[in-house]
Amino acid sequence: MIINLSTEKxxxxxxxxxxxxxxxxxxxxNDLHVLDTETLIWKQLPSCDAASGRGGPALGVSxxxxxxxxxxxxxxQENDDIHIFDINNTKWITxxxxxxxxxxxxxFCTLNPTNDHNVLVIFGGEVNTSDRGHEGAGDFADDLVIxxxxxxTVIPSILxxxxxxxxxxxxxxxxxxENKALLFGGLSGNDDNPIRHNDTWILEFI
Numbered sequence: 001m002i003i004n005l006s007t008e009k010x011x012x013x014x015x016x017x018x019x020x021x022x023x024x025x026x027x028x029x030n031d032l033h034v035l036d037t038e039t040l041i042w043k044q045l046p047s048c049d050a051a052s053g054r055g056g057p058a059l060g061v062s063x064x065x066x067x068x069x070x071x072x073x074x075x076x077q078e079n080d081d082i083h084i085f086d087i088n089n090t091k092w093i094t095x096x097x098x099x100x101x102x103x104x105x106x107x108f109c110t111l112n113p114t115n116d117h118n119v120l121v122i123f124g125g126e127v128n129t130s131d132r133g134h135e136g137a138g139d140f141a142d143d144l145v146i147x148x149x150x151x152x153t154v155i156p157s158i159l160x161x162x163x164x165x166x167x168x169x170x171x172x173x174x175x176x177x178e179n180k181a182l183l184f185g186g187l188s189g190n191d192d193n194p195i196r197h198n199d200t201w202i203l204e205f206i
Contacts, residue, residue: 011059011068013065013087014065016034016036016037017034017035018032018034019033019035020032020057020068021053021057023055028054028055028075029054030047030049030051030053030054031044031047032044032046032068032085045085045090046090046091046092048070048085049092050094051079051081051083052076052079053075054079054104055074055105056104056106056126057071057079058071058108060110060118060120060149061110061149062117062118062149062150063112063116063149065087066088067085067086067087067150068084068087069084069149070084071083071120071147072103072104072108072125074104074105074126074129077102078104078125078126078127078128078129079103079104080097080098080099080100080102080103081094081097082094082095082097082147082152083095083152084149095151095153099147099153100145100147100154101141101143102127103122103125103141104126104169105126105169105170106122106124106169107168107169107171107183107186108120108121108123109174109181110175111175111178111179111180111205113178113205115178117148117150118149119147119148119155120146121144121145121146121181122145123143123144123145124140124142124143124165124167125140125169126139126140126141126169126170127140127141130190130191137188137191137193140167140169140187141167141169142166142167142168143159160206164201165183165186165201166188166197167188168187168188168197169186170187171183171187171197176202179204179205179206180202180203180204181203182200182201182202183201183203185199185200
């Protein structure tokens with residue numbers, strides 16, 4: 001199986017690495033695999049039948065490391081669905097869709113800002129694709145989506161401060177503390193004026 005490593009999503013939990021979806025030679029995938037990093041043995045887990053095959057989704061983990069949460073992604077169109085995988089019971093649960101604007105290739109990470117439930121934090125993302133594919137730049141969002149990893153519900157939030165990152169996608173965000181994330185670079189603009197960013201931002205929950 002050949003996978004485009006720029007579009008599937010990977011999550012490491014303890015000694016295991018989970019890989020969801022991506023773009024194979026046969027098309028977009030909605031499968032889930034896990035690699036035991038101690039034995040180096042791969043295992044295929046149940047696919048999410050309710051989720052279309054896709055690249056560029058967001059993937060988070062619950063506070064107790066027993067659940068994966070899947071959101072966003074591109075399957076021929078941008079997606080606005082949410083799915084939770086129960087690792088212990090190897091079962092997918094589909095949550096209410098339409099809680100956020102459909103998007104893909106958005107920077108994301110998992111935080112625990114209140115020492116309660118982990119949240120999947122997503123900033124911006126591509127909301128309309130370019131007709132030029134990877135050679136162009138579609139339309140991008142500049143909002144924040146916060147999803148509770150236990151319930152799969154979107155938590156209302158407000159961005160405050162004198163400035164914020166420009167709308168963007170095709171980048172990454174990483175956790176630097178339980179209530180802070182770091183965002184670097186990304187793509188924005190449009191087909192006529194694609195913009196490659198070289199800026200760094202810190203998101204802090206207060």
